[in-house]
Amino acid sequence: MAEGGERPGSSDPRGGRRGPGRVLVVVLAAIGVLVVASLVLVLSRGGPEPMDPASPEGVVQRYSQALIDGDMASAESLLTDRLREVCRSSSGYSTSPEYIESLRIELLSTAVREERATVRVAVVQTSPGGPFGPSEYSTESSFQLVRADGGWRIDTAPPMLQVCQGKVIAP
Amino acid sequence: MSTATAAVRRIIVYVLLAALVVIAASGLSGLMALALDAGTVLAGSRRQELALSLAFAVIGGPLAGLLWWFVWKRLADPSERDSMGWGLYVSGLYVYSLITAASQLLALAAALIRGEARDWEDLVAGGVVWAALWAWHRWMWRHPGRGPLRLREVPTVLGGVYGLILGASLAAAALTSLFRQALVALLDLPAPIGEPGGSWWSSTLASAVWAAGGIGIWAWHWRREGGRLLRTASSDVALIMVGIFAASVAALGGAGTALFTLLRLAFDREQGDALASLLSPLPPALAAAGVGWLVWAYHRPLVHGRSVAAQQAARLVTSAVALVGAASGIGVIVNAALSLAAPTLAGANARTLLLGGIASLAVGGPVWWLVWRPTTVLDEPITLRPPGRRVYLVVIFGASAIAALVTLLVIGYQIFQTVLGEQDAPLIGRIRAPLGVLVATALAAGYHFAVWRHDRAVLAGQLRAGRGIDRVILVSPSDAEPYARAIADATGAAVTVWRRAAQPLLATPVPAETAAPEARPADVLPPPSPGDLLQALEGLTARRVLVLLGPGPRIEAVPLAE
Numbered sequence: 001m002a003e004g005g006e007r008p009g010s011s012d013p014r015g016g017r018r019g020p021g022r023v024l025v026v027v028l029a030a031i032g033v034l035v036v037a038s039l040v041l042v043l044s045r046g047g048p049e050p051m052d053p054a055s056p057e058g059v060v061q062r063y064s065q066a067l068i069d070g071d072m073a074s075a076e077s078l079l080t081d082r083l084r085e086v087c088r089s090s091s092g093y094s095t096s097p098e099y100i101e102s103l104r105i106e107l108l109s110t111a112v113r114e115e116r117a118t119v120r121v122a123v124v125q126t127s128p129g130g131p132f133g134p135s136e137y138s139t140e141s142s143f144q145l146v147r148a149d150g151g152w153r154i155d156t157a158p159p160m161l162q163v164c165q166g167k168v169i170a171p
Numbered sequence: 172m173s174t175a176t177a178a179v180r181r182i183i184v185y186v187l188l189a190a191l192v193v194i195a196a197s198g199l200s201g202l203m204a205l206a207l208d209a210g211t212v213l214a215g216s217r218r219q220e221l222a223l224s225l226a227f228a229v230i231g232g233p234l235a236g237l238l239w240w241f242v243w244k245r246l247a248d249p250s251e252r253d254s255m256g257w258g259l260y261v262s263g264l265y266v267y268s269l270i271t272a273a274s275q276l277l278a279l280a281a282a283l284i285r286g287e288a289r290d291w292e293d294l295v296a297g298g299v300v301w302a303a304l305w306a307w308h309r310w311m312w313r314h315p316g317r318g319p320l321r322l323r324e325v326p327t328v329l330g331g332v333y334g335l336i337l338g339a340s341l342a343a344a345a346l347t348s349l350f351r352q353a354l355v356a357l358l359d360l361p362a363p364i365g366e367p368g369g370s371w372w373s374s375t376l377a378s379a380v381w382a383a384g385g386i387g388i389w390a391w392h393w394r395r396e397g398g399r400l401l402r403t404a405s406s407d408v409a410l411i412m413v414g415i416f417a418a419s420v421a422a423l424g425g426a427g428t429a430l431f432t433l434l435r436l437a438f439d440r441e442q443g444d445a446l447a448s449l450l451s452p453l454p455p456a457l458a459a460a461g462v463g464w465l466v467w468a469y470h471r472p473l474v475h476g477r478s479v480a481a482q483q484a485a486r487l488v489t490s491a492v493a494l495v496g497a498a499s500g501i502g503v504i505v506n507a508a509l510s511l512a513a514p515t516l517a518g519a520n521a522r523t524l525l526l527g528g529i530a531s532l533a534v535g536g537p538v539w540w541l542v543w544r545p546t547t548v549l550d551e552p553i554t555l556r557p558p559g560r561r562v563y564l565v566v567i568f569g570a571s572a573i574a575a576l577v578t579l580l581v582i583g584y585q586i587f588q589t590v591l592g593e594q595d596a597p598l599i600g601r602i603r604a605p606l607g608v609l610v611a612t613a614l615a616a617g618y619h620f621a622v623w624r625h626d627r628a629v630l631a632g633q634l635r636a637g638r639g640i641d642r643v644i645l646v647s648p649s650d651a652e653p654y655a656r657a658i659a660d661a662t663g664a665a666v667t668v669w670r671r672a673a674q675p676l677l678a679t680p681v682p683a684e685t686a687a688p689e690a691r692p693a694d695v696l697p698p699p700s701p702g703d704l705l706q707a708l709e710g711l712t713a714r715r716v717l718v719l720l721g722p723g724p725r726i727e728a729v730p731l732a733e
Contacts, residue, residue: 023621024545027614031501031536034610035529038508042525043438048515057516064517098448104518106510108596120596121516126523136506136524136604140596 056117056145057110059152063143064105064121067161080146080153087162102126105161108140117145117152123160181256188242189264191235196268196300198227203296246317258322265308265326269388270333272301277384281377324401328409331392335413338385339466343421343458345378350454360447399473407481414470415485419492421463423534427496428456431530439522483559490542491563496535498611503528505607513600549622553629564623571616578605578612633663640664641714646671648721649698657701658718662708671721699724 048065051058059078066075076084108120120142127135141158201224205217245251275298279291312318312326352371354360392398398406432453440449467489474485507525553560585601588594594601640662645651648671655666704726708716713730720726 020545020549020618020621020625023618027618030614031532034501034504034508035532038504038525039529041508041511042521045511048517051516061516068518098445098451101445101448102523105516106513106600107516108513108600122513122596122600124518126527 054151055110056112056119056143056152057107059145059154060105060107060119060121060143063154063157064161068100068103070100078154079157080148080155083155083157099125099160103160115147116155117147119143119145121158123158177254178256181251181254184238184242185256185260188235188238189260191231191238192264192304193267194227194231195235196304198224198229198231200293200296200300202228203300204292207292207295243317249320252317253320255321258319258325261308261312261319262322262325262329265305265312266329266333268301268305268308269330272298272305273333273337273384273388275301277381280380280384284377284380285373324403324406327392327396327398327401328406330396331389331398332409332413334385334387334389334392335466336385336417338382338387338389339418339421339462341378341382341385343455343462345375345382346458346461347455348375348378350457354450354454358446358450360450402477407477407484410470410473410477411481411484411488414466415474416488416492418463418467418470419489421459422467423463423492423496423538425456425458425460425463427500427531427534428452429460430534431527432456434526434530435523439526478557480557480559483557486542487559487563490539491567493535493539493542494567494615496531497539498535498615499608500528500531500533500535500611501614502604502607502611503531505610506603509599509603509606512603513597549625553626553633561623561626564619564626567619568616568623571612571619574608574612575616578609581605582609640708640711640716642667642716643708644669644715644717646717646719651720653701654704654720657705658708661705664716697724699726 048061051061053059053062063075063078066072066078076087079087102125104124104126106122106124108122110120111118120140122138122140124136124138127137139158139160141161143154143158144156145152146155147153201220205221205224208217246257251257275294279294279298282289282291282294309326312323348371352375432450435449471485474482503524507521507528510521510524582602582605585594585598589598641664643658643662643664644667645655645658646669647654651668651670655668658664658666698721703724704718704720707718707726707728711728711730714733715731717729717731718726719729
């Protein structure tokens with residue numbers, strides 16, 4: 001451990017060590033700036049910014065947030081009657097709460113065509129561990145929405161984000 | 172018989188012998204299991220198994236015995252004993268029977284502890300038969316008159332490696348389940364589900380039994396069979412790959428994950444997050460870090476007694492593992508920062524990812540600094556041989572080049588998709604992961620490129636200063652070791668030692684300038700010191716040099732043509 005400081009100021013008769021030393025300083029400075037900037041950027045941002053709740057992406061946002069919070073009743077209230085029926089009749093499969101908690105839903109694009117809208121999202125799962133830090137796995141998927149009672153309702157949801165996955169659904 | 176014919180005969184004989192021995196052993200263990208199991212069959216029969224075991228034992232057994240008898244008789248011949256085939260056969264069957272016997276007997280002990288010993292007959296029979304086979308092969312391996320002369324150290328090395336891997340990984344498993352239980356008790360968490368076979372302590376104890384068995388096997392080969400005294404290339408490789416490389420991967424990976432979990436606990440905990448799922452990576456991470464560190468700390472001082480090449484390799488391997496950890500941490504940090512560009516609808520923000528990157532960097536970076544010692548590494552002497560550091564730098568460039576190529580391809584593909592209108596999602600969100608890897612690779616490669624250029628300049632300077640001797644052939648009358656080491660240290664050249672035949676050299680004319688003025692015979696004068704020898708090499712510019720040492724103080728250094 002003390003070896004690092006044994007000959008800190010040793011001069012170099014060959015005159016060749018200035019290069020790597022300077023590069024090392026630059027690399028370390030770059031890493032320092034990177035870490036500080038990322039910390040400031042990421043920590044200064046709070047939660048996701050709320051979208052307009054009347055827009056298609058706003059509905060998808062409320063639905064996803066409810067799902068991640070485990071609020072199944074709110075999530076279900078954003079579905080169309082058709083999807084709610086499909087949910088009730090299907091047996092579904094259960095998703096672990098750890099999986100849902102590790103998700104992040106990113107907005108990719110929104111396309112609105114009169115009575116229907118498609119919201120494309122990236123479902124990003126962060127898995128911890130592995131010898132070299134956490135890794136992310138991103139899947140692109142889409143929500144189909146239809147206009148109903150003056151707002152937007154979800155008509156199809158990505159399979160991993162369905163409220164009826166073996167969870168208790170209010171009768 | 173020609174050597175080629177003999178080699179082919181040996182291959183066939185030893186492969187056949189190995190197959191027959193394995194067949195006979197499985198037949199015998201099958202018969203023994205059936206005998207132990209008699210009376211428990213309620214309905215049906217096990218005649219099919221019996222027929223198979225009988226065939227294996229009755230046909231394989233006598234043929235194996237017969238062939239072995241022939242082989243054993245032949246082994247009185249030293250050339251047969253010295254063959255590669257015999258060494259391979261003994262090493263292979265020794266290790267195979269050791270692994271089989273140990274896993275059957277340890278599985279039996281673990282099953283007894285768990286209280287689910289349903290198949291104990293098979294395990295007992297297999298364990299006993301293979302343990303006998305192991306003892307038999309050990310006897311042949313150590314036989315003073317007929318044991319193999321080639322690959323003699325291989326059973327020791329491989330047995331030790333197997334024991335160490337088994338012991339360390341199962342000790343980590345036992346510690347994991349112990350830590351998990353401690354966490355449950357300490358924080359009053361819900362008990363972990365999905366733990367079969369009753370209480371947690373029985374599975375912990377079963378892992379501990381496996382670990383104890385592995386450590387026992389390692390200790391037997393390391394102490395009793397003299398593994399720690401071996402100084403061969405294969406023992407160096409085993410020491411560095413398992414004791415240093417695998418151990419540092421486990422230690423650094425475990426420490427990084429543990430730090431990541433603690434950082435999440437401190438900075439990334441939202442209300443309602445289940446503590447149990449947040450803390451679940453902590454027990455295996457702590458166990459891996461602890462066991463990995465222990466194995467590494469035990470082997471690290473042992474490297475000092477080994478060759479210079481092994482010492483260099485041990486340091487560079489640790490440095491590389493730490494460097495990869497630090498670099499991937501930087502990549503993850505860049506990735507996390509860029510992920511802010513994509514609008515998030517719901518869920519965890521990039522904080523988790525950022526903390527993960529910081530944990531990897533915080534573990535890998537300091538370890539790299541302590542092992543590589545960037546403040547003094549440039550003052551270390553650079554030698555042509557062993558070429559450890561130059562090989563390390565080239566390997567880092569190679570790995571960087573591959574990483575850069577792959578990430579550039581991915582980035583290019585995404586850019587072209589956007590340009591061609593195939594993708595409407597924000598570009599930065601799709602290229603942030605490869606971009607992070609590219610940035611980290613560029614930083615690592617940039618620094619190591621500077622070091623490589625520095626080394627090359629220093630080496631060129633040494634060559635210009637007449638230290639460009641690549642190979643020295645040293646003809647020496649007595650113990651050449653100090654001279655050879657002095658030459659290798661000073662010039663980095665490879666030294667070949669040829670011993671003079673012990674003849675009176677009275678007829679040899681002694682050069683006038685080195686001949687002693689008084690008429691003493693040259694042999695009586697003291698031999699030259701290694702320093703004198705280096706002086707004689709000073710100023711020579713040839714790549715190959717012949718050095719004649721003795722008799723007495725005579726030194727003649729002859730530069731050879733290319």
